[in-house]
Amino acid sequence: MHTTAELTVDAAAIAHNTRMFSERTAGQLMAVLKADGFGHGSLAPLVLANGADWLGVTSIAEAMTLRAEAPAAPLLSWLNPLDADYEAAIRADVDLAVSSMRQLRFVAAAASRARRAARVHLHLDVGMNRDGAPRGEWAALCEMARLWQAQGSIDVVGVMGHLSSASDPTSPETDRERMIFDNGVRVARRRGLSPRIRHLAASAATLTRPDTHYELSRVGAGLYGIDPSRTVALRPALTLTAPVVSVRRVPRGSGVGYGHTYTTSSETTLALLPLGYGDGLPRTASGRAFVQLRRRRYPVVGLFSMDQIVVDVGNDGIQPGERATVFGPGTSGEPTVAEWADWAGTLEHDIVVGVGARVHRVDRRTIPAAAAASAAIPQPTGLPEPIAPPEPSGPPTSPAVPALARSTDRPTGSDRALPRRKKNCAAI
Numbered sequence: 001m002h003t004t005a006e007l008t009v010d011a012a013a014i015a016h017n018t019r020m021f022s023e024r025t026a027g028q029l030m031a032v033l034k035a036d037g038f039g040h041g042s043l044a045p046l047v048l049a050n051g052a053d054w055l056g057v058t059s060i061a062e063a064m065t066l067r068a069e070a071p072a073a074p075l076l077s078w079l080n081p082l083d084a085d086y087e088a089a090i091r092a093d094v095d096l097a098v099s100s101m102r103q104l105r106f107v108a109a110a111a112s113r114a115r116r117a118a119r120v121h122l123h124l125d126v127g128m129n130r131d132g133a134p135r136g137e138w139a140a141l142c143e144m145a146r147l148w149q150a151q152g153s154i155d156v157v158g159v160m161g162h163l164s165s166a167s168d169p170t171s172p173e174t175d176r177e178r179m180i181f182d183n184g185v186r187v188a189r190r191r192g193l194s195p196r197i198r199h200l201a202a203s204a205a206t207l208t209r210p211d212t213h214y215e216l217s218r219v220g221a222g223l224y225g226i227d228p229s230r231t232v233a234l235r236p237a238l239t240l241t242a243p244v245v246s247v248r249r250v251p252r253g254s255g256v257g258y259g260h261t262y263t264t265s266s267e268t269t270l271a272l273l274p275l276g277y278g279d280g281l282p283r284t285a286s287g288r289a290f291v292q293l294r295r296r297r298y299p300v301v302g303l304f305s306m307d308q309i310v311v312d313v314g315n316d317g318i319q320p321g322e323r324a325t326v327f328g329p330g331t332s333g334e335p336t337v338a339e340w341a342d343w344a345g346t347l348e349h350d351i352v353v354g355v356g357a358r359v360h361r362v363d364r365r366t367i368p369a370a371a372a373a374s375a376a377i378p379q380p381t382g383l384p385e386p387i388a389p390p391e392p393s394g395p396p397t398s399p400a401v402p403a404l405a406r407s408t409d410r411p412t413g414s415d416r417a418l419p420r421r422k423k424n425c426a427a428i
């Protein structure tokens with residue numbers, strides 16, 4: 001029974017995207033599964049079965065979770081504080097990225113305790129000024145790594161960098177950073193190291209800059225259908241739906257929500273959906289967003305609340321129990337994650353990782369085909385079967401007819417994409 005907001009993860013879409021990246025890389029493919037697979041949940045076996053060679057995450061805690069799901073896959077953790085549990089990571093065969101001499105000392109000490117060599121990827125900052133070793137410390141880091149390697153506590157298997165500007169395929173900054181990376185690898189070799197795995201590209205560079213592929217690409221966003229380079233058609237995997245909890249008929253001039261930032265311009269029906277910014281719907285999309293019901297878009301009106309949003313559904317007879325699509329792949333005209341990102345002034349990444357813990361997750365592999373079909377396509381008329389029709393909640397509404405077949409006084413779609421601000425402030 002669909003009684004709450006639901007997030008459906010389309011495993012076939014992720015499998016498709018993974019295979020696409022695996023075919024487009026010259027080297028191996030690392031599936032970046034950080035932040036719970038960018039909010040998509042547990043995916044290790046799926047991506048490994050579809051062409052991923054490696055798994056990658058930021059923290060050791062995330063790596064330990066993945067290790068349980070994928071006992072044999074090469075696995076890298078690249079962002080950890082000095083006091084992280086390196087010993088557990090080494091025992092679990094987790095490769096570690098190292099960005100400083102201090103961190104290297106902690107990793108080497110943990111390796112001694114674990115009585116086995118830590119597999120290390122030295123991480124060079126090629127231009128972000130964010131993570132990785134600053135260029136001025138690189139030679140010394142390589143020198144120290146050679147000493148620890150000679151002593152047997154580490155094995156430097158790789159060198160990694162991360163590009164700052166790859167989302168613009170023509171950025172000259174990428175050329176500059178690639179040269180810095182190549183130079184860093186040369187310095188490492190001159191210091192007596194032999195890193196076998198060089199990795200620099202993430203999603204965007206993997207798609208648009210083959211000269212950055214080296215032995216391994218670290219791909220996150222692309223697996224989830226987000227193309228930061230906007231050059232290929234990937235398949236988004238998430239569909240977020242929510243049931244209409246209640247509807248109310250209101251006269252013209254009714255203020256809606258906190259501060260009455262929206263006022264109805266004619267008599268209309270307002271439908272309530274039980275999810276809000278506490279569930280990851282960005283509050284900055286207030287006044288801009290749409291949801292889809294019966295294959296038609298309706299504006300979300302007023303400020304988003306933590307737990308609920310209000311949709312102006314006009315005179316179409318929308319009933320409690322009908323399911324609204326908040327976003328989906330866009331194949332049936334529903335809003336997409338990209339549109340939500342636009343409405344909120346942010347990235348698609350931000351929307352997909354933000355879906356809150358209260359939202360019920362449904363893996364499309366685990367639900368019966370019939371349920372998948374009814375969840376994916378809102379029914380054009382009437383109520384979903386199991387819900388008894390309640391009494392009409394206000395003045396009679398027009399009969400429910402397929403939305404696409406009728407003309408309406410309510411503009412829909414992109415011509416309504418601008419924020420609608422308070423007009424006449426008639427509060428009730």
Ligand SMILES: *Cc1c(COP(=O)(O)O)cnc(C)c1O
Nearest residue numbers: 032162202203218219220221222
């Ligand atoms: C998140 C991350 C990636 C993946 O980047 P996408 O653009 O999502 O493919 C790769 N490398 C590092 C270091 C990251 O933090």
